[in-house]
Amino acid sequence: MTRRIALAALAVFAAAAPAATAATAPGRVAFAFSEALESYAGSSGVDAHGSVALPDGGVVTLEHDAAGGSALAVRLRADGSLDGSFGSAGIARIPVPGAGFRAHHIMRLADGRLLIAGSQPESPFRPGRLVVVRLLADGALDPGFGSGGVVSTSLLALVFSSPMALGPDGSIVVTGDLPRAADPDWSAPSDWAVAKLSPDGVPDPGFGVVKVPVAGDRTRALGVAVTPSGSIVTLGAALSPAGEAGYLVGLTALGAPDPTFNGGAPANIQLAAPMRLYRRANGAWDVLGGQAIVRFDAHGARDASYGSGGTVALPARGNETQSLVALPDGGWLVVAQKESFDATPLESRLSVRRLTGNGVVTGATAALQTPFGGGFSSPHKKTRGSVAQNSFRGELLRRDDGSFVAIGRVMVNTPYGKMEGEFAQFVAAAAFTPQLAPDPSFGGPRRPPVLDVRVRRRRAVDSARQRAILVRVDAPEAGLVLLRVRDARGRLLGGSLQPAYRPGATTMQIGLTSAGTRRLRAARRGLRISVRHEFRDIVAGTDTGVTRGRLR
Secondary structure: OOEEEEEEEEEEOOOOOOOOEEEEEEOOEEOOOOOOEEEEEEEEEEOOOOOOEEOOOOOEEEEEEEOOEEEEOOOOOOOOOOOOOOOOOOOOEEEOOOOOEEEEEEEEEOOOEEEEEEEOOOOOOOOOEEEEEOOOOOOEOOOOOOOOOOOEEEEEEEEOOOEEEOOOOOEEEEEEEEEEEOOOOOOOEEEEEEEEEOOOOOOOOOOOEEEEEOOOOOOEEEEEEOOOOEEEEEEEEEEEEEEEEEEEEEOOOOOOOOOOOHHHOOOOOOOOOOOEEEEEOOOOOOEEEEEEEEEOOOOOOEEEOOOOOOOEEOOOOOEEEEEEEEEOOOOOEEEEOOOOOOOOOOOEEEEEEEOOOOOOOEEEEEEEEEOOOOOOOOOOOOOOOOOOOOEEEEEEEEEEOOEEEEEEEEEEEEEEOOOEEEEEEEEEEEOOOOOEEEOOOOOOOOOOOEEEEEEOOOHHHHHHHEEEEEEEEEEEOOOOEEEEEOOOOOOOEEEEEEEEOOOOOEEEEEOOHHHHHHHHHHHOOOOEHHHHEEEEOOOOEEEEEEEEEEEE
């Protein structure tokens, strides 16, 4: 009677109450941000998230606490510990009025305040309204911004977009979709649009809401940036009967087509699935897609000196997904992660390749080890089984000193049936030096986990009737617990693999094999047993041991 336990690691953060004690090891940390378990039905639990590196080496990252129904921001210090000066013990709830707000894009202002963009759907069948929030440096809503720190716009936003940028005067330029229908659903016609807010979150009446001059039945606004002179460049895609095409569009500071950018006309990107816009220090524009980068010069013309005619195909293999980290010399780090829900070995890593400023892949692939919980493992009742956990999903951030932090989400997940189950969420982060070696100053000293297992006293025939032996398991951290029970002659009676969702004691059942059930039924004078455990916590610390007991 074994169950398949999934420990799936996904890229991202959330918090509701002060986090539980973190699991740490040199170079990495992980901790729970919510005490409540969440149920799911037909949902993977994946949420978009955004993170930003701070000048002091710390990190702020966003997550959604589905159990609490709110967005959260989590702040870590440079050493990986939670920053107690931020929110409640390092975790700040973002109390946007209404329900369903999800934060997915974050920027740090020069004075330490945080600007956050997200979406708030009015129903599951409608896209979310673009909402902008400003937090003070301590994580509280900024009362001097919008209405109590919150501005709700008339635009719709995609959760994977980067919908805002700062102007040189402190204004905030936002982009999203402007619905043509009063009650839009996901397939309703819309226009790609840009709007502007004052530094205090007041809509700019002189700018209004500008429709981007791109023809299409339905649009997707994906990103926006502002130049030092105040002109605007926005990225998006339009769907028409001829198909979907991506565009880069230049606007003046007043919202008119910019004649200095591609002659005032939209520039066709000719890139499948454009996702992100990035402005280089020399004024060039990089448009990032899932499999390629396209570079335009400051005037919206394709930069033929970059790669092959302005395009660089990203090195990819098989089922990998890729993200990019900008380097100050004009190059990129291409970070590849395997997309797999199969069991993955603990040695699985993020592979990193470097692109030079002119688009040339250089050097060997670096491997960043991110040994966090994840993957699948299901021990057969007649075999030893294994605990495999490492399918961490996160993003890589470059810090001001040139070092890096990989930060994201880990979930302990137990399926009950097809697309049904429950999970507990955890924050995970690992740090690396500028040379991409693990940073031992992050996370702190290793704390070897010690699991305590005790056999519950009960009659052997009662255990046989329930086809399970009960044990009390006291876990120091969340993780996976593999239990195998044998009799005094070493014969296997049963086994199970179960999640420990949080530190502390809980009662677990060890399912019996058919032969084990028969032996317990025949044990009229009781039975001496031994329970061997293997435990792996979220940061891949391990513990093994044997507990001896007796059934009456």
